[in-house]
Amino acid sequence: MPELPEVETIVRALRDGGRGGDSILGKKIVNAKVFWNKTIEETGPRIFTKKIVGQKIKNISRRGKYIHIHLDNDHLFFHLRMSGDIVIEDEEIPVHKHVRINLSLDDKRKISFYNPRKFGRVWLVDDPDRVVGKLGIELFDKSLDKKLLHQMLNTRKRQLKPLLMDQTFISGLGNIYTDEALHMSKLHPLSISDQINMKESSVLLNSIRSVLETGIKTNGASFDWMYKGGEFQNQFRVFQRKGEECPVCGTEIRKMVVGQRGTHICPNCQQLQEL
DNA sequence: AGGGAAACCCGAACGC
DNA sequence: TGCGTTCGGGTTTCCC
Numbered sequence: 216m217p218e219l220p221e222v223e224t225i226v227r228a229l230r231d232g233g234r235g236g237d238s239i240l241g242k243k244i245v246n247a248k249v250f251w252n253k254t255i256e257e258t259g260p261r262i263f264t265k266k267i268v269g270q271k272i273k274n275i276s277r278r279g280k281y282i283h284i285h286l287d288n289d290h291l292f293f294h295l296r297m298s299g300d301i302v303i304e305d306e307e308i309p310v311h312k313h314v315r316i317n318l319s320l321d322d323k324r325k326i327s328f329y330n331p332r333k334f335g336r337v338w339l340v341d342d343p344d345r346v347v348g349k350l351g352i353e354l355f356d357k358s359l360d361k362k363l364l365h366q367m368l369n370t371r372k373r374q375l376k377p378l379l380m381d382q383t384f385i386s387g388l389g390n391i392y393t394d395e396a397l398h399m400s401k402l403h404p405l406s407i408s409d410q411i412n413m414k415e416s417s418v419l420l421n422s423i424r425s426v427l428e429t430g431i432k433t434n435g436a437s438f439d440w441m442y443k444g445g446e447f448q449n450q451f452r453v454f455q456r457k458g459e460e461c462p463v464c465g466t467e468i469r470k471m472v473v474g475q476r477g478t479h480i481c482p483n484c485q486q487l488q489e490l
Numbered sequence: 491a492g493g494g495a496a497a498c499c500c501g502a503a504c505g506c
Numbered sequence: 507t508g509c510g511t512t513c514g515g516g517t518t519t520c521c522c
Contacts, residue, residue: 218516234493250502253498265513280496280516281495294514294516294517295516296498296499296515296517297499297500297514297515298499298500298501298515299517330502331501332498332499332515333498333502334498334499334500334515334516334517335498336517344497371492372491372492373491373492374492374493377492377493380516381515382517389515389516390515390516391515405496440512473493474493475495475496476495476514476515476516477513477514477515
C-alpha cells in the first residue's frame with residue numbers, strides 16, 4: 216500500500232534512475248494507451264491521449280502521496296491509492312492485466328501504471344492546484360516545527376490519528392506510518408488534538424519524521440504484493456503485530472478501530488489521558 | 491465542525 | 507480440497 220516512502224521511491228526511480236532503470240527526464244511521450252477508463256480523472260481517455268502525446272517530461276516530483284510529472288504544457292499526476300507501482304519497461308514487454316495506463320516514450324520504453332485494485336487515479340491538468348491545491352503542509356517542510364504543529368493541533372479539536380491522516384492538515388501520512396509514529400510518541404490515537412502540549416508535539420513531530428525517514432531509507436513497506444521495493448515491513452513496531460509483544464515494554468499489542476481504520480497500539484505505552 | 495458510514499475494488503485470508 | 511465470505515487500504519461524498 217503505497218504511502219509516502221513508497222511514492223518517494225517511485226519518484227526517485229523515475230527521476231534519477233533507480234531500481235536498475237534510467238531516468239525518464241527529457242523523454243517525449245509518443246503514445247498513450249488507457250486500459251481502464253475510470254483511472255483518468257478530469258478528462259476522458261480520448262482527450263487525455265490527445266493532449267498528452269507529444270509532450271516532453273520536464274521534471275518529476277512528489278506532493279503528499281501524489282506523483283507529479285511536469286510536462287511541456289500540462290501537469291500529470293498519479294495517485295496509487297491502495298496498491299500498485301509505476302515502472303519503466305521495454306516497449307515490447309506484454310501488457311500485464313493490472314496495467315491501467317501505458318505511456319510510450321521516444322526511446323523504446325514505456326511507463327506502466329500497475330494498479331491491481333483499480334483505486335489509483337491519474338490527472339492531466341494545466342493548473343496543478345486542481346489536484347494538489349488543498350493539500351496541507353509537507354511533512355518535511357522546514358517551516359513545520361514543534362511550535363507550528365502544536366498550534367495546528369490546538370486550533371482543532373479532533374481525534375489525533377484521523378487528524379494526522381487528514382491530507383488537508385498535513386500531507387503524506389498514511390495508516391501504517393501513523394500507527395508507528397504514535398507508538399513511538401507514546402500517544403494514544405484517540406487523544407484529542409487540543410490536549411496535546413508543546414513537549415508532546417515536539418516528540419510527535421520527531422517521531423513522524425523518524426518513521427518516514429526510515430521508511431524512505433528502506434524503500435517503503437512492500438507487503439502490497441504488487442509493490443516489491445521495500446523492507447520497512449520488517450521493522451514495524453505495532454502495525455499488523457496484534458497479539459505480539461510491544462518492542463518497548465512487552466505488553467500485548469492490541470488492535471482497535473479509529474476513524475474506520477485498523478489501528479494498532481500498545482495499551483501500556485499509549486494511554487489515553489483522562490481529562 | 492467533527493465523526494460515522496458507504497462507496498469504489500479485488501486478491502488474500504479466513505471459515506466451513 | 508473447494509467453496510463462500512470477509513477484510514483492508516486512501517480518498518471522497520453524503521448524512522447526522
